[in-house]
Amino acid sequence: MRLHVGCAMWSLKSWQGRFIPASGTDRLRSYAGWCNAVEGNTTFYATPTLATVSGWAAQAPADFRFVLKLPREVTHGAALSDISGMSEFLRVIEPLGPRIHALWVQLPGSFGPGDLPALARFLRLLPDSFRYAVEVRDPAFFHHPRHLEDLLGTVGAEWVPFDTTEFFRTPPTSDAERDAWLKKPRMPLRTDALTDRPIIRYLGRDATGRTVEGWRKWVPIVAGWLREGRSPTFFVHTPDNADAPELCRRFHDEVRALVPDLEPLPPPPPASSLEPEGPPTLF
Incomplete structure (x- = not known):
């Protein structure tokens, strides 16, 4: 039985000297003393280097969990139609190992129920070695949730x-x-x-x-x-x-x-x- 709690980031200027050090590079380590999970929003904007992710792995305890957002080029720019960038993303996050709680597919508000076939194709192409979580922002999904729920159920993905x-x-x-x-x-x-x-x-x-x-x-x-x-x-x-x-x-x-x-x-x-x-x- 485990409850993970966390924030949208592990470093913020107003936290310095209070939750994390005012200087240095061990801020994730200090943050992990307060919370046991974090949203990996930075991976949405750019795929990190392997060295950067290895540094995260060195600072995060074994029971710490990352929910990593997929790159925007995949979820927004290509509208799930081009997964060529996924292989590099999956390669560089490998050092985190079991600390990866889920890979987070955040979809834009323009992605509506009519686009579900694209999501179905995308999720079925992803490796089954990870857990997946999908966030949608079109209110129509919430008014008629069954179709999205059924789709996510076929691949064991969560609705965030x-x-x-x-x-x-x-x-x-x-x-x-x-x-x-x-x-x-x-x-x-x-x-x-x-x-x-x-x-x-x-x-x-x-x-x-x-x-x-x-x-x-x-x-x-x-x-x-x-x-x-x-x-x-x-x-x-x-x-x-x-x-x-x-x-x-x-x-x-x-x-x-x-x-x-x-x-x-x-x-x-x-x-x-x-x-x-x-x-x-x-x-």
Whole structure:
């Protein structure tokens, strides 16, 4: 029984000196002391080098999990019709081994139910050595989910919902919220799991109270999945993400209050370990 929690990144300027070091290259290692999973959004924009991924593997504990987004050239540029870039992507992520929880197929809002045959062909061409998770952004899928559910069921893939209902419940009150208001998708709520590894992306507000209020519906759902023998992953987003690692641990604690057999997360690293050694220098 395991609950993975994490953020959209492992390094953020506002985290420096609080969750991760202010300098150095071991930020993933420090982040992994707070959370046990991360969204691999960077792989959407560019395929990393093998050396870069080997560095990630060296910093991430064996029980840490990556949900890696497929390159945008595949999911957006080629609309799933050209998978030539996948072979290089799969080659460079090999050092992560079992730390790869799932490969994440995020599709654009222009991808609708009529495009499902393309998704079916694409998923059947992918190697079965990985687990796959699909995120769609056309609301039509949520109103009539059966066709997508049946397709994902044939290949054992998960449907990743992005819960933005709390975020859009009231107008924004900060610059970060106003920016997210324009960029984040307004998605219908979905709380069903298709596999033994459900993945939830949740967007709260800058105010901690609002973020916690919005995830309260998820706490018993995730607890129920754990009791069923599933291994869920819950990603916490807020517009500024300033407190996201701490919020992840709070969500884990709330679920564990309902499922006492769930192993607690290890204590986070002490703040003293995040401070640079010695005085700053010019060289």
